Amino acid sequence: MSFYQSPKKISAFEAKFEAQKIAFAPVSFQVARCLSQFGILKQVDDAGENGISLPQLMDCNELSEYAIHVLLDMGLSMGLFWCKDDHYHLDKTGHFLLHDDMASKNLNFIHDVCYQGLFELEASLKQGKAAGLKHLGDWETIYPGLSQLPEQIKRSWFEFDHYYSDHAFDSLLPMIFKSKPEHIVDVGGNTGKWAFACTSFDSKVNVTIMDLPGQLAVAMENARNNNVADRVLPFETDLLDETKPFCQHADLYWMSQFLDCFSKPQIITILKRTVAAMKPNSELCILETYWDRQPYEAGAYCVNATSLYFTAIANGYSRMYHSKDMLKMINEAGLYVDEDIDNIGLGHTLLRCKIKPI
Structure with a gap:
């Protein structure tokens, strides 16, 4: 920038x-x-x-x-x-x-989720693993433990995560549905908020949420509470386990604030598995906050600071990426960017990807 x-x-x-x-x-x-x-x-x-x-x-x-x-x-x-x-x-x-809501959400997230664990940042950088995660629980990464976190910590984590994504929903939905997808796969759908936004926007669309068992259980309970359990379906998997199945042949695959949870080699593998599951005319939509695409210095500051949460707390190896790095990985996976839109919500970028023609 x-x-x-x-x-x-x-x-x-x-x-x-x-x-x-x-x-x-x-x-x-x-x-x-x-x-x-x-x-x-x-x-x-x-x-x-x-x-x-x-x-x-x-x-x-x-x-x-x-x-x-x-x-x-x-x-x-x-x-x-x-x-x-x-x-x-x-x-x-x-x-x-x-x-300011952003300041409040950031402060609670840092205090409840990150503060103690950030003391282990030096060890995390040396070891390549989230040494600070032990202050929250005994997991390899934070993601299997999200549904098991103490209530206050869980609340701060999800409020932080949802705050940034939710601000983009209103402007995103018309963009996503301009291709009239009948079946959307929400990869890493968490509590299901995006899936429910989609079913509210389009009364005919079906959404499959691909995620770990703990998150899926929460999402499906929310789906029942929202009376959309007939159109929001679970697909249990572990995206890091290549032996696990991947939901096939959807019209649109959706990854929101998802790929930043993985290392570069893992992202390339996930994208290649997505390509293998897509139909020739399917789309993959990636929504992320890239630090180099932020319109203001404050946004880049927050995004870069969030990378260190991944280092010390979440897994030890992922981060908020520079957009050029993501574009290279998309290309390596066999995709091209058909549409590239900045300044959505709170500094998000939407990359609409399609399979490269042979």
Whole structure:
């Protein structure tokens, strides 16, 4: 992206301050979360233009003066508050930390799912495996354990995952259904939200969800609750086991925020198996957030940070890819990109792929 192609235009003094922010980043993170959890951000915001004093905040909280004061002091240094005449006011960064859904989902995901495991990042990078996953459970990767995670951790994981995909649904559905598919295979369909969006959009389409047993059980329960169990069908498989079957001859294969869960060799294998299952006129639609396709630097920052979740927590070898890497893998698998659309939802890219003609 253009915002990474030249040095940042900041002074040495400012750069030195940025380095200190990095050094103390875990402190800043936990302070931000505590200010949110204890309701202090909201209490300062609710005070409006008059602001709120430390004694008034003490009346609103069970925390000690000491506890509130150290949080406020660090909040001032972080730019969450400003203070005049001993009254605290919410600054712009504090406003977005409190009111921005993306910030909230990201913060909960990092705290509940990633924080302890990220301590093992160094080991994960050296070993090529998710050394931090042990803080969540005893699995080779996080995916078989998703349905077994403690409720709060599970909620934060799925809210994070769905937040980014759900924002793309409204604009995606007309694109996907312009070819009028009668049978869609949702590869790695998780809880089934995309499958249910498809059956709501088109009353005739049938959707098969291919996934691991734990996720399929949740998806099919949701299908029954949504009264679409007759049109949303399960297909149990392990995409990493080439001896397992692959759903054959669908009109459209759908992979949303899915391929980033695998290494490059695994992605090529999965794509080749998809090609083998497709009809000559079938389509494969891949939806991903590529860090080089983000319209803003903040988006690229979040996407690149998410890669380290895969490194330390999820499996140790996958990542959020550069779009050129994905295009090379698509080509190697025997596919070509018929349509390439950026800026869908929150920085998603849709690649509509077809089998290369012989």
